Amino acid sequence: QKEVEQDPGPLSVPEGAIVSLNCTYSNSAFQYFMWYRQYSRKGPELLMYTYSSGNKEDGRFTAQVDKSSKYISLFIRDSQPSDSATYLCAMTPSGSARQLTFGSGTQLTVLP
């Protein structure tokens, strides 16, 4: 069993839809949670960072962490075609980048 599970998709939604992307994990030691966005043929870029449980909002993006369920989510409101990308979750127990465990990514397409 992988430490971090992520539905690979692909997920297609119409422009303007609310998108929900999720990851589950098995290691209860994870404390720091991240979402990366990766456009086709590009490197990942950090989108959201959260520590422990709770919500964090940044513009159209909301990251949610439920440590009791070992479940994290990324919500995208008013989705745009420019949001079409692969979204990777990542997490670490210590806050160290050397101990990041990545999900396999969910491929999202937002249709105009």
Place this chain on the structure above:
Amino acid sequence: NAGVTQTPKFRILKIGQSMTLQCTQDMNHNYMYWYRQDPGMGLKLIYYSVGAGITDKGEVPNGYNVSRSTTEDFPLRLELAAPSQTSVYFCASSKTSGSRDEQFFGPGTRLTVL
């Protein structure tokens, strides 16, 4: 300001050949990383460096070597290439070692070993 650059973009190797993947950053970051990304799998850390002359193994170092003679450059060496090393390789850099500190990734090198 180019960020993180990687060369080559694509490469096909025969089993047993060797090659060096180049990585350069112009942000004066101390921390640099090499990852591999396989289909259906998350990124895996191969090696990392905390500064010139200092490197350490990540999760999947076997079959690879690194060196860091300058702050800017962090080449990854593949000796005796094997089909299992077919992957997309990403170099990244960050100002500090914290996961909160954004890692800046290069565009990747797509390597196929036949």
